[in-house]
Amino acid sequence: MQKFFSDAVEFFPILLQGVWLTVVVTIGSLALSTVFGLFWALLRVSGIGVLASLSAGLINVIRGIPIIVLLFFLYFVMPDFGVALTALQASILGLGIAYSAYQSENFRAGIEAIDKGQIEAAQTIGMGWWLTMRRVVLPQAIKIVLPPYGNIMIMMLKDSSQASTITVAELALQGKLIASSTFKNTSVFTLVALMYLTMSIPLILLVRHFEKKANRK
Amino acid sequence: MIELTDIYKSFGKVEVLKGISASIAKREVVCIIGPSGSGKSTILRCINGLESYDRGDIRIEGIRVDRNAPSIVSVRTQVSMVFQRFNLFPHRTALENVIAGPIYVKKEPRAEALERGRALLERVGLSEKADVYPPQLSGGQQQRVAIARALAMQPKAILFDEPTSALDPELVGDVLGVMRKLADDGMTMVVVTHEMAFAKDVADRVLFIDGGVIVEQGPAKSVLNQPQHARTQDFLRRVLHPL
Numbered sequence: 001m002q003k004f005f006s007d008a009v010e011f012f013p014i015l016l017q018g019v020w021l022t023v024v025v026t027i028g029s030l031a032l033s034t035v036f037g038l039f040w041a042l043l044r045v046s047g048i049g050v051l052a053s054l055s056a057g058l059i060n061v062i063r064g065i066p067i068i069v070l071l072f073f074l075y076f077v078m079p080d081f082g083v084a085l086t087a088l089q090a091s092i093l094g095l096g097i098a099y100s101a102y103q104s105e106n107f108r109a110g111i112e113a114i115d116k117g118q119i120e121a122a123q124t125i126g127m128g129w130w131l132t133m134r135r136v137v138l139p140q141a142i143k144i145v146l147p148p149y150g151n152i153m154i155m156m157l158k159d160s161s162q163a164s165t166i167t168v169a170e171l172a173l174q175g176k177l178i179a180s181s182t183f184k185n186t187s188v189f190t191l192v193a194l195m196y197l198t199m200s201i202p203l204i205l206l207v208r209h210f211e212k213k214a215n216r217k
Numbered sequence: 218m219i220e221l222t223d224i225y226k227s228f229g230k231v232e233v234l235k236g237i238s239a240s241i242a243k244r245e246v247v248c249i250i251g252p253s254g255s256g257k258s259t260i261l262r263c264i265n266g267l268e269s270y271d272r273g274d275i276r277i278e279g280i281r282v283d284r285n286a287p288s289i290v291s292v293r294t295q296v297s298m299v300f301q302r303f304n305l306f307p308h309r310t311a312l313e314n315v316i317a318g319p320i321y322v323k324k325e326p327r328a329e330a331l332e333r334g335r336a337l338l339e340r341v342g343l344s345e346k347a348d349v350y351p352p353q354l355s356g357g358q359q360q361r362v363a364i365a366r367a368l369a370m371q372p373k374a375i376l377f378d379e380p381t382s383a384l385d386p387e388l389v390g391d392v393l394g395v396m397r398k399l400a401d402d403g404m405t406m407v408v409v410t411h412e413m414a415f416a417k418d419v420a421d422r423v424l425f426i427d428g429g430v431i432v433e434q435g436p437a438k439s440v441l442n443q444p445q446h447a448r449t450q451d452f453l454r455r456v457l458h459p460l
Contacts, residue, residue, distance in 0.1 A: 125297065125318035
């Protein structure tokens, strides 16, 4: 135990650099997946057949490819087509695209949960599609969508470790590098696990808060 | 003011409207009665473009109703609708429901819309409920807010789709009272209803619809008191004397 603490004091600052990248990857891909996911979901409920099936097909393609393969594709294959991304860019883009499929299904469920009668009522006072979305549907859908959204945040935080496979030195990769050079596997990976857990706890509390709020209504 | 010419409408293989023609004049109150599934609500939904129609022509003050044309927005701001299930926005207060159309669609200044909104709530007898959310209101109160919301668009006509069918019996009177006041004020109204007493008292004209066609029409009192057609007689007998 004492040994763990002395190791922890030694490795903590190095791992903290990894934490910074973990946070950057998580927030970046969260933002990207939210924007993409909302866009796919709006296409899906647009009522325009071509756009809806395009979105549905795209979501299935994204869902059917493992995140790690998507990352390899962006980082190792895209340069062949003249698109060279840095490892950080590729990991944010890859995770963002991968998660946009789940975000989209979540948003769609929230949007479709709103009573059709309200949408008709909005139409009868002259609101168009977008105005109805913005003023009637989305403000209510957001309450339904938030608890699962929080869960997606937690999953993204953990899946950001997949960026290590394309050389992004985030927390997991920093841990692996220290472990392989010091052979202190137990201390290092225990510390890494604790650091992920520490970052998850505020998110878990946030989800609980969202759920309470959603149930109150 | 509202002209329907030979309207046909099918849902899949089921033909719901089979050649409906009617004309509703300004300040006229027309009640549409008939058995369920006869196409009453579909007529209203076609008039303000919530449904498309397959054949025929619907015009509101000369403008053709086409739910896919940009003109549909102006049609809908001129012809409001009140629904059986109220369809208020539950995340907005009663007053916010009323002013949503004026501020978002008509771009009225907020202060002006608020003032008018309060006046409308007072007109339907709910001035003290302005800041209450719809789920906290009774069905009758919700429906009166919905009427105020329709009025806020300053429409030339209001369509009512079974406005009292989802209400507890003791709340029906409040809503009908508000509607009667509107009729007295000269609002053009098309009302799909099962309230025969209301139709008799308030309507200028009654259309009896069955099987997607207008079976009988005429002044309210004569259709309801001396129905000519056997199907109208049969329907009225069953509605007025259910036992």
